Amino acid sequence: MQLLKDTILKEGLVLSDQVLKVDSFLNHQIQPHLMLEIGKAFSRRFEGEAVTKILTLESSGIAPSVMAGLVMNVPVVFARKQKSLTLKDDLWTEQVYSFTKQTSNEVAVSKRFLAPSDRVLIIDDFLAHGEAALGMARIVELAGAAVAGIGIVIEKSFQQGAEKIKQQGYRVESLARVASLENGQVRFIETESQ
Ligand code: 5GP
Numbered sequence: 001m002q003l004l005k006d007t008i009l010k011e012g013l014v015l016s017d018q019v020l021k022v023d024s025f026l027n028h029q030i031q032p033h034l035m036l037e038i039g040k041a042f043s044r045r046f047e048g049e050a051v052t053k054i055l056t057l058e059s060s061g062i063a064p065s066v067m068a069g070l071v072m073n074v075p076v077v078f079a080r081k082q083k084s085l086t087l088k089d090d091l092w093t094e095q096v097y098s099f100t101k102q103t104s105n106e107v108a109v110s111k112r113f114l115a116p117s118d119r120v121l122i123i124d125d126f127l128a129h130g131e132a133a134l135g136m137a138r139i140v141e142l143a144g145a146a147v148a149g150i151g152i153v154i155e156k157s158f159q160q161g162a163e164k165i166k167q168q169g170y171r172v173e174s175l176a177r178v179a180s181l182e183n184g185q186v187r188f189i190e191t192e193s194q
Contacts, residue, residue: 001041001175005188007034008154008176014184018128018159019100026125026153030063038175039067042123042151045173046072049148051121053077053114055136057096057107060125064153068123077114079107079136092142096135099128107132109139116144127152127174130161137170149173156181157189 013021025031042064054076056065062078069076081096082105091108098105114120122136133150140147147170155162155174158181165172177189 001038003034003037004041004153004176007031008178008186012186014181014186017181018156020126020154020156020178020181020186022154026063027060032063032067035063035067036071038064038153039069039071041175042068042121042173043071046121046149046151049121050119051148053118053145054121054123055079055109055114055140056123057081057132057136061123064125065123068121068151072121074121075113077109079109079139081105081107092139094135094138094142097131099131107135107139109143111143114140114143114145118143118145119148120145121148121151123151123153125153127155127161127165127172128159130164133161133165133172134168137165137168151175154178 011024015021025034053074054065054069056078058078065076090111093106093108096105096107120140124132137147149171152174155177157177162172179187179189
């Protein structure tokens with residue numbers, strides 16, 4: 001997605017060979033116009049998948065997901081990160097390890113918001129090692145619902161996430177694919193079709 005790539009080049013900060021900071025439009029301040037275009041791009045890519053619901057993870061997945069939900073006219077659920085609870089009868093929960101923060105979070109979704117009849121599009125802001133996306137996919141499977149696909153705003157293609165997701169049989173669509181962050185420079189994989 002050209003507008004997204006242009007914005008990353010203009011405003012993204014390369015913190016290391018592994019980490020890209022985009023807090024001026026996605027992770028702290030949010031640019032609604034760009035988010036709306038991101039929502040439209042997800043809607044185009046998953047057209048024909050009969051999506052009934054979007055699932056994301058708080059907090060940075062919410063903005064692109066809400067815009068995609070608006071365009072696709074489906075509800076958006078965000079999984080909550082929380083301390084382990086003892087009482088979780090009405091929740092689907094999974095452990096998600098964060099390589100950036102080096103901690104494990106329990107993420108939870110109320111059983112009320114996922115039904116076996118749902119076809120769920122999972123959306124996240126970044127794809128690195130695939131832990132967050134695959135944790136959400138496990139929750140969808142626990143609920144007996146179907147994963148319609150996984151939509152990512154920024155994929156770091158030099159890490160293993162996209163490969164792991166494809167190996168598990170899920171379709172992944174990333175709007176910007178970063179080939180490398182070496183030497184303080186963002187380089188993209190130049191195969192985006194939309
Ligand atoms: P994964 O679960 O795929 O290993 O990592 C994805 C999650 O880690 C995303 O939800 C995002 O919050 C965070 N993350 C991973 N890499 C980056 C990065 O380079 N920049 C930012 N801002 N977040 C990242």
